[in-house]
Amino acid sequence: MPDITPDLVAQVASRLYNQLPTGEAFPGNGADSRCIAATLLERAKQDTSSLSAGAVDTVSGSGEALERISHVFESLKTGPAHTATGNPFAHDLLKTVSLPHSPSLGQQADNLVRQQTYRDNAASHGDLKGFVQNIKSFRHHLSGNPDTDGKHVDPFARLLQASLPKSSKLAGTPSFNVAAIRGDFPILHQQIHGRQLVWFDNAATTQKPRQVIDALKRFYEQDNSNIHRGAHTLAARATDAFEGARDTIRDYLNAGSSEEIIFVRGTTEGINLVANSYGKRFLQPGDEILLSELEHHANIVPWQIVAKERGAVIRVIPVNDNGEINLSEYQRLLNPRTRLVGLAHANNSLGTVLPIAEMTQLAKRYGAHVLIDGAQSVAHLPVDVQALGIDFFVFSGHKIFGPTGIGAVYGRRELLEELPPWQGGGNMIKDVTFDETIYSGVPAKFEAGTPNVADAYGLGVALDYVSRIGLPNIAAYEHRLLEYATEKLRSVNGLRLIGNPREKVAVTSFVLRDKPVPEVGTYLDQHGIAVRAGHHCAQPSLRRFGLEATVRPSYSFYNTFEEIDRMVYALHQLR
Numbered sequence: 001m002p003d004i005t006p007d008l009v010a011q012v013a014s015r016l017y018n019q020l021p022t023g024e025a026f027p028g029n030g031a032d033s034r035c036i037a038a039t040l041l042e043r044a045k046q047d048t049s050s051l052s053a054g055a056v057d058t059v060s061g062s063g064e065a066l067e068r069i070s071h072v073f074e075s076l077k078t079g080p081a082h083t084a085t086g087n088p089f090a091h092d093l094l095k096t097v098s099l100p101h102s103p104s105l106g107q108q109a110d111n112l113v114r115q116q117t118y119r120d121n122a123a124s125h126g127d128l129k130g131f132v133q134n135i136k137s138f139r140h141h142l143s144g145n146p147d148t149d150g151k152h153v154d155p156f157a158r159l160l161q162a163s164l165p166k167s168s169k170l171a172g173t174p175s176f177n178v179a180a181i182r183g184d185f186p187i188l189h190q191q192i193h194g195r196q197l198v199w200f201d202n203a204a205t206t207q208k209p210r211q212v213i214d215a216l217k218r219f220y221e222q223d224n225s226n227i228h229r230g231a232h233t234l235a236a237r238a239t240d241a242f243e244g245a246r247d248t249i250r251d252y253l254n255a256g257s258s259e260e261i262i263f264v265r266g267t268t269e270g271i272n273l274v275a276n277s278y279g280k281r282f283l284q285p286g287d288e289i290l291l292s293e294l295e296h297h298a299n300i301v302p303w304q305i306v307a308k309e310r311g312a313v314i315r316v317i318p319v320n321d322n323g324e325i326n327l328s329e330y331q332r333l334l335n336p337r338t339r340l341v342g343l344a345h346a347n348n349s350l351g352t353v354l355p356i357a358e359m360t361q362l363a364k365r366y367g368a369h370v371l372i373d374g375a376q377s378v379a380h381l382p383v384d385v386q387a388l389g390i391d392f393f394v395f396s397g398h399k400i401f402g403p404t405g406i407g408a409v410y411g412r413r414e415l416l417e418e419l420p421p422w423q424g425g426g427n428m429i430k431d432v433t434f435d436e437t438i439y440s441g442v443p444a445k446f447e448a449g450t451p452n453v454a455d456a457y458g459l460g461v462a463l464d465y466v467s468r469i470g471l472p473n474i475a476a477y478e479h480r481l482l483e484y485a486t487e488k489l490r491s492v493n494g495l496r497l498i499g500n501p502r503e504k505v506a507v508t509s510f511v512l513r514d515k516p517v518p519e520v521g522t523y524l525d526q527h528g529i530a531v532r533a534g535h536h537c538a539q540p541s542l543r544r545f546g547l548e549a550t551v552r553p554s555y556s557f558y559n560t561f562e563e564i565d566r567m568v569y570a571l572h573q574l575r
Helices: 007-019 032-048 062-078 088-097 105-114 118-120 128-136 155-162 178-183 208-225 231-254 267-282 303-310 327-333 356-364 413-418 453-469 471-489 517-527 539-541 560-575
Strands: 261-264 288-292 313-319 338-344 371-375 392-397 407-411 429-432 438-439 495-497 510-512 532-533 551-553
Touching: 062 438, 088 231, 155 453, 155 560, 208 231, 208 453, 208 495, 208 560, 231 407, 231 453, 267 338, 267 392, 267 407, 288 303, 303 313, 313 327, 327 356, 356 371, 356 471, 407 413, 453 471, 471 495, 517 532, 517 560
Parallel strands: 288 313, 288 338, 338 371, 371 392
Antiparallel strands: 261 407, 392 407, 429 438, 495 510, 510 551, 532 551
């Protein structure tokens, strides 16, 4: 058996404490306590093999895992955290864990709370939260354990890093530290309705790290100016910040040139830019535009408008029951009249990742151009626009930890040079008379008026932040979150997960039997959990599954497994 080190105990205590919904007391009676007990026991079983790389070696059996975790819990009962009065519910919960060959965890917990003393005499033994408060008092005992650098560190500060399963290749590496990442996001450290905020609305917008917030503040305090034509120092500094952000986007997408990057307000404006300019130059009556059934409204409505103006026709690529593109139908729809294919890299309602490399190759056989809506992929998946061979890629800054009101369009240079501008004004001209205007080259001819300098700079800072962490690291961790959330949500009675694609970003979409979607969203909000509840501006994709709305938790690299537990526990309560 392993030694019961302070560090080992600290991690167990941290996990136990932080799996309890904030601000609630659970007296150990009925379904609430049964749900908590089952959750704690299940997590104990899962986490035993990964508590401390130095103290616990690999565990290969659930019986051995429960036996080892019992030794850790025993140290909690007999150490400084134990009080004279004790807590029978917590004591028996721990005792239950120490029975490695007893029935299933759920049955153990159920048997525990069915005992008469916990049904009829809850007040005599206090609540589980009180027991956890005793565990918190263990801080003083544990914080005397010096860290490797000789400093005294409160082991509870390691909680969020400990929440990353050590079986993950990311665990413990300097490139990915959940605790440090969460420390960068000030908005996460607040309470909503008396509960710690859980931000599961990342597909709608991501939160902003302190690095981006500080950069915006610094810009407005020190460098604020219009750009390009000023003869003074601030204009030069603002221009450097703006054009530096363009270079950062070029590198992030592996574009061939910074001149292929156009600043816009976001994905919606970017698609409208392409639809208007492309439509004027290329679309003729009878030409066809292919869009998938998974598109956001922003990649449907602009094409409807331009198709009506130019006499073009929109064809829809269907999806199967899993929410995946029907590639055989896509190939059938492609023909010599296909001028443009517009695809979401990742769908926002189900999370489906489209096979855009393969679909682009097929489109190019017919000479069609390809636009990719990258709003839902840019923060989760590496994008190489040159390797993909696409013609346009659009995304929004607020989807990738940057400011709102800023985004970018990548366009292949030779194609951009053919397209006419879609707006007129200052900054996009070489010369203006009342008889004629000579436009600037790319990208300036698509950037009329005073640009959003500060937010462009902030977007560049956000992309640098993501690049330092590494998209492969982010994708791997978010995939683990997605797998865990999917498994846990399936345990909720009456919950139906919508779509089951093989490749998806960290989005789950569901409905609860006999519970209206808005009611579920409001209920979770009362528990401090922010999710999206509605049609997600993707009505065609939901109607494919006979729905008008879903509840959509969406996850990011600052979310934790414990936050998922809180959401699932709340849904069990609602049922």
